[in-house]
Amino acid sequence: MHGKVLKPFHQYRRVVVLTGSGISAESGLKTFRDNDGLWENHRVEDVATPEAFERDPAMVHRFYNMRRAQLLGGVEPNLAHLALAQFERAFDGEFLLVTQNVDNLHERAGSQNVIHMHGELLSAKCAACEKQWACSVDLSVNSVCEQCGTQGQVRPDIVWFGEIPYCMREIKHTLRDSDLFVSIGTSGVVYPAAGFVREAEYAGATCVELNLEHTGNPHFHHSFTGAASTLVPQYFS
DSSP: OOSOOSOOGGGOSEEEEEEOHHHHHTTTOOOSSOTTSOBTTBOHHHHSSHHHHHHOHHHHHHHHHHHHHHHHTTOOOOHHHHHHHHHHHHOOSEEEEEEOOOSSHHHHHTOOSEEETTEEEEEEEETTTOOEEEOOSOOOTTOBOTTTOOBSOEEEEEOOTTSOOTTHHHHHHHHHTOSEEEEESOOSOSTTGGGHHHHHHHTTOEEEEEESSOOOOTTOSEEEESOHHHHHHHHTO
16 A cells, blocks of 8 residues: 555544455454465355255354364454454544454454354354353354253354345445445455445445455445555554
């Protein structure tokens, strides 16, 4: 990034930030999908759909148990997470952080107003009664719902392919009132998140992309390339 190209932050009143896997990758968490199209050596269809859970719940549980263990095994927030949390504390306007990530690194860095649109690894959900609760232990086909007592219907609280992301109404309402939208570490190809920049632009917001490489999305007014741990502290300083 070469200098400031935008007006000072005090002229913004409503800031929305979207983060993707690129911001967590620098903390050691694997990104959503490797170059070979596999998700940690699994096909997405085998571990990230309701049909996969119905077909082989034991395998799905093993997959997410490993991911949860990795998150709890010493992974720490990086400078990008910390910079966003610091900005939120200092900013005197409205701030919303929407993340596509299912880890808790934003919260551990100190971010307060966070929406996990794709769910959270440290949360469980009952497919029978929709109860959600904090969960940091392994799940299995023998897990029992805390509310309805049903066995075998407890699943990771993750939004899988074919399911509707969380809090979409709140996110879209905030985007339509925003005057700055910043996308960090996301390819911008998975909807509905890929459409957020268009909604923000239509609302008159300045739209900024911080990513390892340019996505070529014409709705961004400014695009900076580099590692999130470098770009984010520079941009939000």
